[in-house]
Amino acid sequence: MTLDRLRHYTGLESPTGDGKALAALAEVLEADAAAAGFATTREGDHLLWTLPARGVTGGELLLLSHYDTVWPVGTLAGMPFTVEGDTVRGPGVYDTKAGLVALLAAATRLHDRGQDRPEVRVIVVADEEIGSPTAGDLVRAEAARATAVLGLEPPHPGGDLKTGRRGSTRARITVTGIEAHAALDPGAGVNAIDELVDQLVRVRGLVEGRPVLLNAGTITGGGRTNVVAGHAHADLGLRFVSLDDERAVLGGLDGLSPVRERAALETTLLAHRPTWREDEPTTDLLARIVRVAAGIGQQLGGRPADGAADTNTTGAMGRPTVDGLAPPGGGAHARHEWVSAQGIADRTDLLAALMTGLAA
Structure with a gap:
């Protein structure tokens, strides 16, 4: 049943930003969530599900997941869904459609058995893979009312959970210059590409000596070699x-000014996830999860992770947060992406136990 559901979800390819593809998967997910006992609604393209409390007062849980993937429509043709022993492959199976399968299987179990549980809220984000630029307010609002936040992103290799994450920011530097003939009247122009190059050197200086990862992922500008470039921009990824480093570097970006007198410069944050440092609320929640897992015969640990997710937002708010509760596997964003079939069953058991046991 679970593998059939995962096959179905994988077959509905859902790249970030493809409204038609996302809508097709969202419709199926909402129907399956309703069958599992959730009340379903939407906030824009984001799915919001509520499993009503039964026999428990307080202790509301918030679960975070997403249904977009990095894979464009058509990827299945060269990267089909396959099952070989315990290994399940396909675009998005590990990040993170198997997590949705495990969650819905766990909720169905609780619903069918009429088990007591606190209210469980779930946000299934539509643009997580590009930094959740439209989901931040929703995540913050729901986290503010939750006593614990569980992230359904993939775990560490081997299955351990995630108790902190690097801050992640996508920023764009846009330069507007002045176009002119590059040979007949170059002094009348202001080269936006030259200005952008100088600004990127400045940005390198901002991170020098700090444990900050900086990647210039996209540079675009100009048009013809005989025309002084009038426009250019660069998209940067920062971790x-x-x-303190986050504030210093982002403040430095905001304070950039043109090197050339007639150039115009703008810095925009395309997406921002704050640094989530492991803290006492998180370590306490991890200890409770470890105890619940031990009660069903599972051994778990936890440690911080380098990647970013929506749990950055909730962890930075000081809400008790633990991530990595999707099934184990590997190859996120890679052609060899895979997830463990047994891991889906184990995470289903764990999620069902957490939804009933964390409030105890």
């Missing part, structure tokens, strides 16, 4: 382990 932080320290809130």
Whole structure:
């Protein structure tokens, strides 16, 4: 049943930003969530599900997942859904459609058995793979009312959970210059590409000596070699382990000014996930999860992770947060992406136990 469901979800390819493809999968997910006992609604393209409390007062849980993937429509043709022993392959199976399968199987179990549980809220984000630029307010609002937040992103290799994440920011530097003939009247122009190159050198200086990852992922500008470039921009990816470094670097980006007198410069944050440092609320929640897991014969640990997700937002708010509760596997964003079939069953058992046991 679970593998059939995963096959179905994988067959509905759902790249970020493809409204038609996302809508097709969202319709199926909402129907399956309703069958599992959830009340379903939407906030824009994001899915919001509520499993009503039964026999338990307080202790509301918030679960975070997403239904977009990095894979464009058509990927299945060269990367089909396959099952070989315990290994299940296909675009998005590990990140993170298997997590949705495990969650819905766990909720169905509770619903069918009439088990007591606190209210469980689930946000299934539509644009997580590009930094959740439209989901931040929803995540913050729901986290503010939750006593614990569980992330359904993939775990560490081997299955351990995630108790902190690097801050992650996508920023764009846009330069507007002045076009002119590059040979007949170059002094009348202002080269936006030259200005952008100088600004990127400045940005390198901002991160120098800090444990900050900086990647210039996209540079675009100009048009013809005989025309002084009038426009250019660069998209940057930044990763932080320290809130102090995050504030310093982002403040430096905001304070950039043109090198050339007639150039115009704008810095925009395309997406921002704050640094989530492991803290006492998180370690306490991890200890409770470890105890619940031990009660069903599972051994778990936890440690911080380098990647970012929506749990950055909730962890940075100080809400008790643990991530990595999707099934184990490997190859996120890679052609060899895979998930463990047994891991789906084990995570289903764990999620069902957590939804009933964390409030105890």
